[in-house]
Amino acid sequence: MSCTITMTVNGKSVTREVEERTLLVHFLREHLGLTGTHVGCDTSQCGACVVHLDGQSVKSCTMLAVQADGAQVTTIEGLAAEDGTLHPMQAAFREHHGLQCGFCTPGMVMSAIDLVKSNPNPSESEVREGLEGNICRCTGYHNIVKAVLAGAEAMRAGTPVKAAAE
């Protein structure tokens, strides 16, 4: 049971033949070798698999690859600029120590960017609620929230992420 799908991933058009039951996350990881998107659970809760599909965050473990046929997909690998300059949200996570083991991080960053796009000036509680679909076991969320607020500020102002207060 396979078919051919075409989509744009991180700006590049890709065409592959896949079994119809292939999840989008497995398509990205195994067919395209983009292993930055992670599988952390099997019940759609953890958010490690979040990517952007046609501008919105989706859990790629809960979509079939065939459902993304014709879509524009951005993964964590597609965020930084060609010259390596980090997206402000990525820079904010680094500045504020918003990651430890890094496993939840790609999905967390993708969710955070989508959250800020819908709500450019979120409060702390709006950030916490907005990240309800992303589980982190390492950071306790404290620094993730600081990172998202700093990333939001940089995205709003079009300025680099401010250094964290010592």
Next chain:
Amino acid sequence: MANPTGIGAAVRRREDARFLTGRGTYTEDINRPNQTHVHILRSPHAHARIRGIDASEALKAPGVVAVFTGADMAADNVNSLPCGWLIHFKDGSPMKEPPHFPIARDKARYVGDAIAVVIAETREQAKDAAELVNVDYEELPAAASLRAASDGNAALVHDDVPGNVCFDWHLGDAAAVDAAFAQAAHVTKLDLVNTRLVPNAMEPRAALGEYDRITGDYTLTTTSQNPHVIRLLMGAFVLGIPEHKLRVVAPDVGGGFGSKIFHYGEEAIVTWAARKVGRPVKWTAERSESFLTDAHGRDHLTHAELALDKDGNFLALRVSTLANMGAYLSTFATSIPTYLYATLLAGQYKTPAIYAEVKALFTNTAPVDAYRGAGRPEACYLIERLVETAAREMGIDKIEIRRRNFVPPEAMPYQTPVALQYDTGNFPKNLEMALPAVDYAGFAARKAESAKRGKLRGIGFSTYIEACGIAPSNVAGALGARAGLYESAEVRFHPTGSVSVFTGSHSHGQGHETTFAQIVAERFGIPIENVEIVHGDTSKVPFGMGTYGSRSLAVGGSALVKAMDKVERKARKIAAHLMEAAETDIEVKDGRFTVAGTDKSVGIGDIALAAYVPHNFPLDELEPGLDEQAFYDPKNFTYPNGCHVCEVEIDPDTGVTKVVAFTAVDDFGRIINPLIVEGQVHGGIVQGIGQALYENCVYDENGQLLTGSYMDYCMPRADDVPSFQVSYHEDSPCTHNPLGVKGCGEAGTIGASAAVMNAVIDALSEHGVTHLDMPATPERVWRAINQARPAMAAE
């Protein structure tokens, strides 16, 4: 100005460059040409005899390469997974150690026990084929909890382990405790549950086995916190592979919290199978599989009694604990409720007499082993719950009762009645720092304000101490450890002055690639980007025991200092030669070697070059090269300690508890990178809050895991917890390691649960609630309020 990349600096992490851009390499990301995939068929029964396995249909399924069972491993003389710590019964006889095979042989003993291994071209084909494997099970009654297993009529998990008792152990002085209780003015008693937890690192476990049939070399890539330990245990004890033919690599590992310490059956399965099928063999757990088979944590039932005099001084503590081992002994399982638990029962207090007995039982559940804190959260929880309960019962202020009983700083080093000797610590100081930080004086007003809104407000403390930086090897050995607990480091200068450090520690989130580089950069005055930290590969790194027990800086960092000391000693000799001075005249500061009283100096970079291009070099006295190795065996445990304070607000109509504030004041000795330390504390606190309010791993009476996914096991999310106030002091550095560090990785988890539960009970005490077990879910809180005050329910 302090060194911006040295000790104490909040250096941003170098690891983040790859993690933030999706370029981390976790085990599941790795693919080898011609690899096969494993799906493990697992028992759906908690207890069943395996009468037969028919894989004939599965072998015909598309893409299937092989199907293996326990019998296949037995035929190849594959042995049992070993337990690394021998505990004795009270009478001195050794604990029961039934076999623990990578694939079950005679019986399935828990839901999730491996029954057959299907190897196929793709993961999906392996899964599909597994459904065609026919297993003839004879279901047996299950003993699926501590209470069930200790019942006189309980089913036996292992036929030759009477009463399901693995060991019945004790520590302390029963006679002194009994005498003290006889004199007591007051006795506080508590029956406590320390709930079973699932560690749930976000990266599921995975293992990739490879075999080179030309060289006979095996390679195992695995999600482990300690690759050398896996190599030793699997190579020497399970598969009979000599260590020089076995390489174990732990690449980026996505969290561990203890659950990735142990040698798991899947590691042996993929390594062994790689030779059987002649191709790489890869396994990755699905999350529900992780729930079933990752070692779980905690699971104690405890009866504890505290004897006090009329002024609230602690006279004695008596503890009786039932500890769940699960169906089989995991690698360190037996040490957790014994030497990592009972030895901490003095807490921060000068209780003169302590006695603890611990009975460990097998049950038809997943194996139980270390989970962040490993024994110390259990000890802290019971002590701090007893302290606040006693204070309430005796009408003594809960701060005052602690002050009266603290070991004072001038009593350090302090020999506890439970084997450990605390080296240093200032417990009153932590508390005095915490009180204004939480605005304790203002609590009454905040409580009144909450009450106006119909809410119950409570505040709870937890003054914890723990033993970490494990451990002095001879002490550990005397107590039953079957391994040493030292750490290794190699500091290799390259000819042009950059440095590679090989450490036996293993970072799975702790940031060693940054913090260890800070230590080296400061010592030798070199740019931090010129220091590389290599970890996780047994073919590169000298033998190390890995990362757990908050030991990496205390033990691994100390090994690093010793190796740097050796480098400096050699560098002095080289410098003396280069500058034609006496070695005794050389002064060393920040990597510059200066002839005392002159401006003649040479930097470490030039010394390294001279060592590797030894044209101007004392070859008759010194070997070329600048590359030194050290092993460090700690002289004692280290004793991080602190004061954690939780403030909660409870809605009595719904039972929902909100943590409105959590403050931590900790003593971790010297701080290397405050950003990383705070991050460790934040994460630990949320795991402690998780246990107190949200998490609970539940099996039904038939041994079916009810909380088998994130649907049913409540992991704290960002909106379940607040931001925290974390501070520390560095006034009591560790006295016995060269960095003065104590470790910080587990402290948050150790202190937090007691602080939260004390706060919850404080809030509910006005309704007559004096005790509540974890997790304080809305239903339990609501029921407690309504049971204590039935009239309220009627309103």
